[in-house]
Amino acid sequence: MIQNMSREFRRLVFVWLIFLLVSIGLGSRIYYLQIVVGDQLQAKANKQQKFALKPYIPRRMIIDRDGSVLATDRVVYELYAHPRLFKQAPKTIATKLAAILEDYSKSELLNKFEKRGTGIPIKDRLTEELASEIKTIRSDGLELIKKYDRYYPHEGLAANVVGYVQKDQHQGKTGVEFTQQAKLTRQAEKFFPVQRTARGNILPAYLPKNTVTFDDKKLQLTIDAKLQRLAHKAVEKQVKEFNAKRGTVIVMDVHSGELLSLVNEPSYNPNQYYEYDLDRMKNWAVTDRFEPGSTFKPINVAIALEAGLITPETEFQDPGKIKIGGWTVRNHDYYSEGGHGKIDIAEILQVSSNVGIIKIMQRMSPQNYYDKLQELGIEKPVGIDLTGETPGYLKPEFQFTNYEIEPATTAFGQGFSLTPIKLAQLHSSLANGGKLVTPHVVKGLVSQNGELVNSNNDSQKRVFSSETAKKVVEMMQTVVSEGSGQTAQIPGYRLGGKTGTAQKAGLRGYYTNEKITSFVSIFPANNPRYVVLAVVDEPKKPLAFGSTVAAPIVKEVIQGLISIEEIPPSHPEELKNQETDES
Amino acid sequence: MSAVRSPKKTSQLRSSKSSGSQATSQSLPLQWKRSRKNEKSFPLLIRVLLFLQHTSSILTLSAIAGSLIMYGLTFYTQQMWNRQYDKLQELQYYERNVTSIHEALKDEIAEQAKTTNETFVPLTPDYNLYLEPAMISHSSETASSSQSRKVEPPKTDRPVAY
Known part of the structure; x- marks a missing residue:
C-alpha cells in the first residue's frame, strides 16, 4: 500500500503524523497540568501572586485647639524568626542581626534560633528605620509584622484628658481615646486580597476603589x-x-x-x-x-x-x-x-x-x-x-x-x-x-485646612x-x-x-x-x-x-x-x- | 492518477481567471477616470459600498493602533501605579516622622524652659506690650479737619484709583 503511494503523499502523511504526535503530547501535558496537578499549581500560584495588602489607615491624630499634636500613630514592627526557612547559615544571620539589634548578642540570637523551628518572637516595637535595615539582610525566615503604635509626643501633658491606647489591641482605654473611639478609628482594619506580578509589583486593576485614599481629618480638642x-x-x-x-x-x-x-x-x-x-x-x-x-x-x-x-x-x-x-x-x-x-x-x-x-x-x-x-x-x-x-x-x-x-x-x-x-x-x-x-x-473632627466637620451641640x-x-x-x-x-x-x-x-x-x-x-x-x-x-x-x-x-x-x-x-x-x-x- | 491531473486543472482555472481579470483591468481605466470626474454616474449601491470600505479600513487601522496603545498602557500604568504607591508610602513615612519629631521637640524645649528659666520668657502680663487705643479727642478732630482740607479733589480729569 505504502509503496503504491506517491512520494508527495507519503511526505504529507509523515508531516501529519508529526503534528498528531505533537498535539497528543501537548494535550496530555495540558491534561496533566490542568487536571492531575491543577489544584496544587493553583494553590501555589495563589500563594505567590496573591497577598493581603494592608493599606495605611492609622488612628486619627488628636490635636489641641491650636493644632499641636497630642496623639499620633507610629508604625512599628514585630520581628519573628523561622529558622526552618533559613537559607543562610544561622550563624551568618545571627551576626547580621546582632549588628542591627544592639540589645542582642550573636550568641543570644543563636540560642533563640535553637528553641523552635518556627515562630520565635525576637523583638517587638521595632522602629521603621531598624525594620528597613533588617529587610536589607534579605533572608528567608525573618518575618517583620507591621503594627501601629500610639505615640504621645507631649507625654504627660494632657494624659488625663487624652487617655491612652492599649498596645496589643490598639484600642483606647481611658479619656478621649476611649470616649471618641468611633471618631478616632476610621474603619475596621481591612485586608485587601491583591494580585501581584512575578517581580512583586501589585496589579492595581484588582484593587477595590479608594484603597489608598483616606480622609485626613483630625480630632480637635478644646484644650490649649x-x-x-x-x-x-x-x-x-x-x-x-x-x-x-x-x-x-x-x-x-x-x-x-x-x-x-x-x-x-x-x-x-x-x-x-x-x-x-x-x-x-x-x-x-x-x-x-x-x-x-x-x-x-x-x-x-x-x-x-x-x-x-x-x-x-x-x-x-x-x-x-x-x-x-x-x-x-x-x-x-x-x-x-x-x-x-x-x-x-x-x-x-x-x-x-x-x-x-x-x-x-x-x-x-x-x-x-x-x-x-x-x-x-x-x-x-x-x-x-x-x-x-x-x-x-x-x-x-x-x-x-x-x-x-x-x-x-x-x-x-x-x-x-x-x-x-x-x-x-x-x-x-x-x-x-x-x-x-x-x-x-472635644471640639470635633477638623479637616486638613482646619474646618470643623462636626461638632457637639x-x-x-x-x-x-x-x-x-x-x-x-x-x-x-x-x-x-x-x-x-x-x-x-x-x-x-x-x-x-x-x-x-x-x-x-x-x-x-x-x-x-x-x-x-x-x-x-x-x-x-x-x-x-x-x-x-x-x-x-x-x-x-x-x-x-x-x-x-x-x-x-x-x-x-x-x-x-x-x-x-x-x-x-x-x-x-x-x-x-x-x-x-x-x- | 487523479492527483497528477488535478494541479493541471487548477492551473487552467487560475490562468482563465487571471486572463479574465486582465481583460477587465485593461478595459476599466477609462471607466474609472470617468467615475473620478463624475461620481454621480455610479449607482448608489456601489457608492455606499465604497464609502463603507473606506470608513471600515480607517476604523480597523485606528482600532489596531488603539489596541496597541492600550496594550502598552496596561504595562505602563501598572508600573506607574507601583512607583506612585511606593512614593506614597515614603511620604507617609516622612509625614509620621516629621509630626512626631516636631512635637517631641516642642515638648523638649518646653521642658527645658521649666528648669532653665533665664532664656525663656514666662507667659505673664509683665511681658505683655499694651497698646493704648488712639484718643478720639478735640486735637484729633482738628488734625482730621486739616487733613480733609489737604485732600481736596484734584483738578485733573483722571479718576482717582483706590
Missing part, C-alpha cells in the same frame, strides 16, 4: 497645650511645696463649656502607661467627689438671691458661732477674730463667714433648698466627654429636710460632695448669666436669672479686692473669686484633720469669659488654705490666660502706676 503646660507647672509647684496628695486645675469657657485646660497632678506618661497605677490614670477632677467647702458659698448666695430671700444689702449679725440642732458651728477665724458683727452679703463672702451663710440659708425652707440643689443637678452627671464621671452626692431628702444641721452644713459647703468639674460648671453658670452649660474637651439650661448671676459675680469681685482672695489680685484686671478650705470626711463619715483646699475664680469680672478652678487635696504643711495653696495657682493660670488669649486690661491705669512705681 500652652495653657495646659502652664497650669500643670503651677499646680505641680504647689503640690510639691505643700506636700499634697494631688491637685487639679480646670479652665472653662463659661459660654461654650469648652475646657481650655484640665490638669491633674500627679499625671502619667501614656507612652509607658503600663508602668503606672490605675489610680494615676483616672482624671480625678471628673471621677472623684469632694466636699467643696466655702467655694460653694457663692452658689448658695445665688440660690437665696434668686428666691428673693435676700438682697445684696441685707445684713446679718455674725457672732462667730451658732448652735444648730445641738451642734455648734464656728467661723474658721472664730478663735482669732471672734465675731464679725453686722455684715452684708458681700462681706459674708469676703470673710467666708459660716454663721452668715447659715443664717442666709435658714431663710429658705429645707425642702425648697433641696429642690433647688437638685435642679442644679448636684446628683446628676455633668455629661462631660471623658470616662468615669461620678455624679455628686446629697444627703437623702428625708434627712436633709428633717435634720436642721443638714441644710446648715450644706450652706457652708460640707455634708455633700461633688466633682471639681461640677463645681466649675456651677460657677460658670454664675459667670455666663445663669445658664448651666455642658463642660467638654450642647444644651443649655437656665438655673439663675442674669441679674442674680451678675450680683454674685460683683460680690465675688470684692472677695479678691478686699477679702480672702487677695493673693490672686492681678494689676490692671478684675476677677471674682472664692477660697475654700474644707475638712475631709474619713471612711466612717467623721471629719479628720486632712483638708482639701480650693480656689475658684471668674475672669474677667466685668465681662466674664472664663472660670478657673484649682483644687489641692491634702496639703500637709501648716498654713495650707485655699488662699495660700490654690489661689496662687489660679493667679498664675489667669496670667497665662491673659497672655495667650490677649485679654485687654479693664483698668489700664493700674499698669501705668505699676511702671512708674518700678522706675
Whole structure:
C-alpha cells in the first residue's frame, strides 16, 4: 500500500503524523497540568501572586485647639524568626542581626534560633528605620509584622484628658481615646486580597476603589497645650511645696463649656502607661467627689438671691458661732477674730463667714433648698466627654429636710460632695448669666485646612436669672479686692473669686484633720469669659488654705490666660502706676 | 492518477481567471477616470459600498493602533501605579516622622524652659506690650479737619484709583 503511494503523499502523511504526535503530547501535558496537578499549581500560584495588602489607615491624630499634636500613630514592627526557612547559615544571620539589634548578642540570637523551628518572637516595637535595615539582610525566615503604635509626643501633658491606647489591641482605654473611639478609628482594619506580578509589583486593576485614599481629618480638642503646660507647672509647684496628695486645675469657657485646660497632678506618661497605677490614670477632677467647702458659698448666695430671700444689702449679725440642732458651728477665724458683727452679703463672702451663710440659708425652707440643689443637678452627671464621671452626692431628702444641721452644713459647703468639674460648671453658670452649660474637651473632627466637620451641640439650661448671676459675680469681685482672695489680685484686671478650705470626711463619715483646699475664680469680672478652678487635696504643711495653696495657682493660670488669649486690661491705669512705681 | 491531473486543472482555472481579470483591468481605466470626474454616474449601491470600505479600513487601522496603545498602557500604568504607591508610602513615612519629631521637640524645649528659666520668657502680663487705643479727642478732630482740607479733589480729569 505504502509503496503504491506517491512520494508527495507519503511526505504529507509523515508531516501529519508529526503534528498528531505533537498535539497528543501537548494535550496530555495540558491534561496533566490542568487536571492531575491543577489544584496544587493553583494553590501555589495563589500563594505567590496573591497577598493581603494592608493599606495605611492609622488612628486619627488628636490635636489641641491650636493644632499641636497630642496623639499620633507610629508604625512599628514585630520581628519573628523561622529558622526552618533559613537559607543562610544561622550563624551568618545571627551576626547580621546582632549588628542591627544592639540589645542582642550573636550568641543570644543563636540560642533563640535553637528553641523552635518556627515562630520565635525576637523583638517587638521595632522602629521603621531598624525594620528597613533588617529587610536589607534579605533572608528567608525573618518575618517583620507591621503594627501601629500610639505615640504621645507631649507625654504627660494632657494624659488625663487624652487617655491612652492599649498596645496589643490598639484600642483606647481611658479619656478621649476611649470616649471618641468611633471618631478616632476610621474603619475596621481591612485586608485587601491583591494580585501581584512575578517581580512583586501589585496589579492595581484588582484593587477595590479608594484603597489608598483616606480622609485626613483630625480630632480637635478644646484644650490649649500652652495653657495646659502652664497650669500643670503651677499646680505641680504647689503640690510639691505643700506636700499634697494631688491637685487639679480646670479652665472653662463659661459660654461654650469648652475646657481650655484640665490638669491633674500627679499625671502619667501614656507612652509607658503600663508602668503606672490605675489610680494615676483616672482624671480625678471628673471621677472623684469632694466636699467643696466655702467655694460653694457663692452658689448658695445665688440660690437665696434668686428666691428673693435676700438682697445684696441685707445684713446679718455674725457672732462667730451658732448652735444648730445641738451642734455648734464656728467661723474658721472664730478663735482669732471672734465675731464679725453686722455684715452684708458681700462681706459674708469676703470673710467666708459660716454663721452668715447659715443664717442666709435658714431663710429658705429645707425642702425648697433641696429642690433647688437638685435642679442644679448636684446628683446628676455633668455629661462631660471623658470616662468615669461620678455624679455628686446629697444627703437623702428625708434627712436633709428633717435634720436642721443638714441644710446648715450644706450652706457652708460640707455634708455633700461633688466633682471639681461640677463645681466649675456651677460657677460658670454664675459667670455666663445663669445658664448651666455642658463642660467638654472635644471640639470635633477638623479637616486638613482646619474646618470643623462636626461638632457637639450642647444644651443649655437656665438655673439663675442674669441679674442674680451678675450680683454674685460683683460680690465675688470684692472677695479678691478686699477679702480672702487677695493673693490672686492681678494689676490692671478684675476677677471674682472664692477660697475654700474644707475638712475631709474619713471612711466612717467623721471629719479628720486632712483638708482639701480650693480656689475658684471668674475672669474677667466685668465681662466674664472664663472660670478657673484649682483644687489641692491634702496639703500637709501648716498654713495650707485655699488662699495660700490654690489661689496662687489660679493667679498664675489667669496670667497665662491673659497672655495667650490677649485679654485687654479693664483698668489700664493700674499698669501705668505699676511702671512708674518700678522706675 | 487523479492527483497528477488535478494541479493541471487548477492551473487552467487560475490562468482563465487571471486572463479574465486582465481583460477587465485593461478595459476599466477609462471607466474609472470617468467615475473620478463624475461620481454621480455610479449607482448608489456601489457608492455606499465604497464609502463603507473606506470608513471600515480607517476604523480597523485606528482600532489596531488603539489596541496597541492600550496594550502598552496596561504595562505602563501598572508600573506607574507601583512607583506612585511606593512614593506614597515614603511620604507617609516622612509625614509620621516629621509630626512626631516636631512635637517631641516642642515638648523638649518646653521642658527645658521649666528648669532653665533665664532664656525663656514666662507667659505673664509683665511681658505683655499694651497698646493704648488712639484718643478720639478735640486735637484729633482738628488734625482730621486739616487733613480733609489737604485732600481736596484734584483738578485733573483722571479718576482717582483706590
